[in-house]
Amino acid sequence: MALATLGVVVPGIAALYEFVVKGRKRLGYRVQMDTTASNVVKTQHDGPFAQLVVGTRKLEDPTIVLLRIENNGATNIDEGDYSRSHADDTGITVTFTDRNVVGAVVTEVSDTNMGSSFQNGGGFTVTENVLELPKVPMNRGEHYKVLLALERADGGKGPRQYPPPDVDCTVKGGVGGGRIQETKSRTGTPKRVLAMIGFLVAIVVAQLVIFASSGDSAPLDCASGHLRLTGSTAFEPVAREAAKSYHDLCPRASFTLEMRGSGEGLQTVDQAGRDGSATDRLTFSDGEKPTGMPGLLPRPIAFFLFTLVVNGDAGIQDLTLDQIKQIYQGKITNWQEIGGNNLPIRLISRNPGSGTRAAFQRRVLAGEREPGSNSDDCQTRDPGSPAGVVRCARDTTDAVLRTVASTPGALGYSELSAATGRNGLISTRINGHAATVEDADHGTYPFWETEFGYTYGEPPANSLAASFLRYLTNQTGADIIRSHGDRPCAELANPQLCHPT
Template sequence: MALATFGVVVPAVAAVYEFVIKGRKRLGYRVQMDTTVTDVVQSEHAGPLRELRQGGDPLAKPTLVLLRIENNGATFIDTHDYAVLDDSRVGLRVRFPGRRVAGMVVTELSDDYLRDSFTNGDGFAADGDLIELPRTPMNRSAHYKVLAALERADGSAGATFDPPEVIGGIKGGRIVETQSRTGTPKRAIALVGFLVVLVVAQLLVFLRSNTTAPLDCATGRLQVVGSTAFAPIVREAADSYRKLCPGAEFAIDMRGSGEGLQALQQADAGVLAFSDGEKPDGMPALLPRPIAFFLFTLVAHPDTGVHDLSPEQIRRIYRGELTNWREIGGNDLPIRLVSRNPGSGTRAALQRRVLNGVREPGSNSDDCHTPDPGAEPGVLRCARNSTQEVLRTVADTPGALGYAELGAGEGQDGLTLVRIGGHRATVSEADHGTYPFWETEYGYTHGEPDARSLTASFLRYLTNQVGADIIRANGDRPCADLANPAICRPA
């Protein structure tokens, strides 16, 4: 517990240091050169340096100072950030003890916008041993340099001088002398070393405690039944749960939402059923828990030439009013419908969300290619027991149209995912009411399970732990991820 608290406090302290102390407004200055040039001026190769004068007389013992002014904080410095009176044009003053200023010039601007602060001469002047610098706005890391020619003051003795002094202040920050540095700062090395020690300590604690099961583990055996569309997620989540909790066993038999609910109705504890949508009437003992926002899609054989169908076109197709794809702009192929058997949650979602509650007609063909003997003429219809069987049949049948859970449909080759009314099957479109073919995936239990049971633990795992990531990885969303989570709730 103490180590966990320690692991929270350290990042917090580091954040305070980084953003409150280190990151406030800070103006830096650096003396990059301070040298006597007497021998150079007297040399025959002095060139323009011979012209250094003060009051018309050549400089007798001149020195040159190159000063760099920089914003080395983490925020922008504006003209009003300088700690001076509002009507002052001067932001900083630089004093050179024991010397007089003969002249100065700005030699380098990191950004062109800095030029405006120096062109009119306001706040940029020299007087005695002082240089006055203007209130210059500076972006982060911006800098400028000032080269000053100095003469020894009257009465000054010695060959060396005290370093320049920068006079001024920054509101809410400070002015600091900076230095050229190479390598990694000692503070950074110390911080990294400290964090390494902390990580190693946490790893040792983890390894020592790794023999115990996670806090929410449960043991026992759980039978899982229901939706074939949700089956891949259930199997992946059960495998993951088993690895974390070795004492858990799962018997997974997913044959459809309807069959799963019927099996749960006849059982008691130890059975969990998943359904695409709400249970039918007449099952008051079954309690629902919203697990995921589940997207479905229409899938077509590519030879149909159809990529988008309006809701009314879909309803006319399933009513049998349209029999050939050319009637709605597709290719000259007969329409063949591949559906799920009655009791399928996916079929119920299509009827409820897309067909306006109208029941889908029964099948009239076993192979989806030829009608059964005695079948009435019209659209050819066949039914399959699972999502994967529907997808395989549509992919193998020219002119076929079917429906499936989105994640399964996206992973199948040889299929066209059909938009509805111009809208693709996405969580955003469905969440905002523009894509109609979706349903809430419910986990049903027979009464309220014991909080310590494998049933309750696995349901929590699906919604709050790694299971939620598994749901997302399969193209669906936990209900909590929605902009309007309430639409997942039972009506």
């Protein structure tokens, strides 16, 4: 199937090269008007048309010609594209047969910037029957027009005659990598475009025939089978959307999602690998695996942003790193102490084993571990617990966000996309910097982490696990990651941030 497809695609590419690349620079010209100014029928409005003169000399059988010069190619034309030498200001030469040029003026430019090419007479000269036009830069589709007055070249000494409707002239010039050609005024779709459309339709039809005859309409990288996805609850929305998108493209693949935290996902796949049953498993972790799991291999998937979230009643929108550390150490217990409202601080955290919690401890608390919980309801301390800040923990990102939104004075953390747009929540800045990829990429926003995909050992290249990992890092997967507010690793200004340390 692949060879047959190449047999169709390669000629298509060659045709595109012929249509688009080889002739991409083209100068076109055409005579839009060629009319006699002799034998004027006398009327009360004939005015100057009844007697055309140069100085005191009456023109012999004068004609009026309108010449249009246009860029009808696929790319812009600059001064350096003209075939004449750089020392020659002339770009195009127009030579008329049996007629001399007695007057010429530029009457229309599609872009006013082109007018500068005709100033000071550079490259614009008239010598008997020859008109020289300058090297005019023109963007694709632009044009200019020259109105000319012509007369008989024999000065009226020969038999009286009137020129035919189409002026006889020769246009010489050219552009590098292209050509100059006479064009015709026309409406409707050009033949070149019709030919291209027809050829592309033929390619599509040929591909449909090839795929139909193969009995398999799935893309080349589609894999079949079943894959269990585990790990980060923060990454779950991306994983779920990507799994659905992959299944829509490859119907013989199916997925089960069991996202209960990075730590649990890593342990599950590691144990399955030791038991010899991990070929159908893939887990995602906010950050690197812990030590003691040498069989798990990481693949950087995305640059993930996290944010601190505070209940809207706290009156806080910006915290310094030092203030955050003091809050989690229990040294600051009321928002009023740092300029907020008079509300006690309540900390809503993730359970131990959470990748989001690990990222928070590593990136924001400088490696310091959060103290354990002292509350189940996140409102009051459990009986017998020491005095201090109320602390509780939840299993998932969504549970943390719901609890912070419903608890006055609450502070928590989560993946940025999950927190965005939630009622009752404010995503706080850290040291004055919002959670943006640009700030994190340049080291001014600290709360981020690499999202890794882990398998036990190297999966076979044709397996669903390997194919799905490739899918997450190709264009479709990258689009899904971006749509959730995060960034594919390859798009960072400093991609090394995503690599395991």
